[in-house]
Amino acid sequence: MHAPTLPRLARLAPLLLAILGLLLIGSQLLNRLDFWLYDGLIRSQLKHDDHSGITVIAIDEKSLAELGRWPWPRAYHAQLLDKLLHARAIGLDIAIVEPSTQPEADQHLADAIRRNGKVIGPVFPEMQGHRLVETRPLPLLASAMAGLGHTDYEQDEDGIIRRAYLQAGLGSPRHPSFAGAVSQLARGIRPAPAPPPPALSGLAWYRAQAVMVPFSNGARPYQTVSYSDALNRLPADSFANRIVLIGATATGLGDSHLTPLSANNRGLSGVEINAFMLHGLMEHPLVTPLDPGWKALLSALILLLADWRLARQSSPRRLLASYALAALAILCGSAMALYLGRIWLGGSVAALLLLLAGILRFVASLSRLHTLAMTDSLTGLHNRRHFDATFAAALAEHQRRNWPLALLIVDLDNFKGYNDHYGHYAGDEVLQQTARALRKCFRRNDETVARLGGEEFGILLERRQPEQALAAAERFCRHLEGLAMPHAASPQGTVTCSIGLTARHPAEDTTRSLFEDADQALYLAKGEGRNRVRLARPDQAAAQASPP
Incomplete structure (x- = not known):
């Protein structure tokens, strides 16, 4: 399940839980759970x-x-x-x-x-x-x-x-x-x-x-x-x-x-x-015994109210414990109704569903925490930690299968001048618009986009030949330029970017060597006037002076 799906599902949990309880209890499909509960209480x-x-x-x-x-x-x-x-x-x-x-x-x-x-x-x-x-x-x-x-x-x-x-x-x-x-x-x-x-x-x-x-x-x-x-x-x-x-x-x-x-x-x-x-x-x-129809309605109401109330817990550990205690409370309530009220409510199905809802919300909370840990808060893209982990895993698989792998490093041109001229809030908006442009241009499952830091972004293209990677980089470069975001401190007059690219079958490469090659190509792109893409060549010098 994709990470954002769990939180969305968790928000619908109270209603879904009530409907599920209504159907399961009303249809009596899980009657044996209540039978086992009743037998245990009777034997006590x-x-x-x-x-x-x-x-x-x-x-x-x-x-x-x-x-x-x-x-x-x-x-x-x-x-x-x-x-x-x-x-x-x-x-x-x-x-x-x-x-x-x-x-x-x-x-x-x-x-x-x-x-x-x-x-x-x-x-x-x-x-x-x-x-x-x-x-x-x-x-x-x-x-x-x-x-x-x-x-x-x-x-x-x-x-x-x-x-x-x-x-x-x-x-x-x-x-x-x-x-x-x-x-x-x-x-x-x-x-x-x-x-x-x-x-x-x-x-x-x-x-x-x-x-x-x-x-x-x-x-x-x-x-x-x-x-x-x-x-x-x-x-x-x-x-x-x-x-x-x-x-x-x-x-x-x-x-x-x-x-x-x-x-x-x-x-x-x-x-x-x-x-x-x-x-x-x-x-x-x-x-x-309570009529099955009334039991289903009562259980659905309990599930709806309990899940709505318990979902406000902030700590995942407290959240799971709260749901477990609430499920136990339903079972204890059924026992009290049996012993004191002379009414058999059942309750085991409702308790089980509530516990499952707690587990779902617990997993959703962990998923949210994991997403926050792996997401850049400003742009919503993956952060450097996620990118490094994905890059290392992809490199190992591509080396094992002898597949080509491409790495792009995107750097906004003269971004310091933009911040000095328009202010940091305007700079943040440019970063957000750039992130939206990246998501639009690179949205396949085998394309990973992340903000590496500052105005620098990384793109990983799996199973992509050099010419394919180069064409994709050129498309993005022209797309960003076409947005025509004003940039008075830039010679082009609009926000542009430079892209360094390395693409090959990474037989003996490491993530560091590929990063260094892409960085080297980026320095070339900036040194040649910016707003362009450069592909790292195997025969290029190991070191290049960075542009001023």
């Missing part, structure tokens, strides 16, 4: 309480070993529900959708559900052939339940469950979440009757009221007991006034879902995720 939360009084009765490997292969007789579930008569609410997270081979067993279970009066059943979407259907318990069982709740959890792009929906259903979000229905019942609020299955086919599954599943590290906020222990060993008062969830945790009986707490790809079962949701609903408001 420690919960060791059990104030919600939740018990998960797990259909685990121990129960399968003691009670036999799944599915079990419906009488087991009926017996367990009778034992849970004094529980606050029960979530029966078991899909009992097929009639039993013994019809009286289904009726026996329905009677137990009705006697208990506090049982919530599951509803979930399922594909049957090419049609999406709403799967729910047998109508006999569903009619006996206190309500139904959906057990649908959305997986993010990386296959991890972080979000849930308080309402979902086929055709419309008609059902509360399973944990939401259980929590209502535990508070003494009777859930609304479950709506009948939709009559129309081909409907989509709709979700509403997104929340973050309140996972937390450390001890689980619920008690887990084996189904066989709950059925045969634990007394009924063990579950008195507790909220009970019944579901499968054994491998192969149900889906295992990856969550932010998953380690070594060990996921959580649906009933365990429901227990986390239930704990969150009972203990404190759930975290609400």
Whole structure:
């Protein structure tokens, strides 16, 4: 990138940054950055309480070993529900959708559900052939339940469950979440009757009221007991006034879902995720994710204001540190919004973009400093330092490749007389006009123009034969004369220049030898009356007297 381009790009950075943030966050292309941030924050939360009084009765490997292969007789579930008569609410997270081979067993279970009066059943979407259907318990069982709740959890792009929906259903979000229905019942609020299955086919599954599943590290906020222990060993008062969830945790009986707490790809079962949701609903408001559109607008505004404010830092070192601290502040703000405000803002994409903007401005600042160090402040041309470095590099390459190289030294004629007659400010204007003329005549990429000092300029023409270099020097000499800048102290009456030129294949040359040859040719040009170009000849004398 050309040096002046970076500062120009840096000036547009606030607007470009805001637009980029709007596009990236609104399109959710970098969602995984926010996923990683959320997972890290979630793992830092420690919960060791059990104030919600939740018990998960797990259909685990121990129960399968003691009670036999799944599915079990419906009488087991009926017996367990009778034992849970004094529980606050029960979530029966078991899909009992097929009639039993013994019809009286289904009726026996329905009677137990009705006697208990506090049982919530599951509803979930399922594909049957090419049609999406709403799967729910047998109508006999569903009619006996206190309500139904959906057990649908959305997986993010990386296959991890972080979000849930308080309402979902086929055709419309008609059902509360399973944990939401259980929590209502535990508070003494009777859930609304479950709506009948939709009559129309081909409907989509709709979700509403997104929340973050309140996972937390450390001890689980619920008690887990084996189904066989709950059925045969634990007394009924063990579950008195507790909220009970019944579901499968054994491998192969149900889906295992990856969550932010998953380690070594060990996921959580649906009933365990429901227990986390239930704990969150009972203990404190759930975290609400900000809508992607609003998140994009908020991030764009933050980026615009932050970059505009931080760009005023003068020191490049302080500039980069300020941007890094601002990016960290965005991440800390996201954590505070999560922990205290119960809102998930994300923020990792905005922080990354702000850090990249800081790096861009840091590089642009260094580029400006480098440009100032290599630029003549009066004329805007390269200075002697830049010219010497370019000259040395070009000479080495031209010697290696056996290319011709030309060096021109331009000196304004009788410039001291001009300053004495018109003043130094007028002399500065002449130098600036000369620089503009040089830029106009020598603007190719392989032509380097610099102010060497005072009224002297250097021009390096790469891969140029002597006749080509001589023609270019003559064109500039005539161009400067044609500008007709008045010079009363000059015999010509206008500002002119003399040019010394050396051009050849520099096989054994050094930068010093080429400078000396060009200087020698310049002295010849001045000695012959000025306003002319002279080419140094290899057979010229090593030293010439300089003109008076």
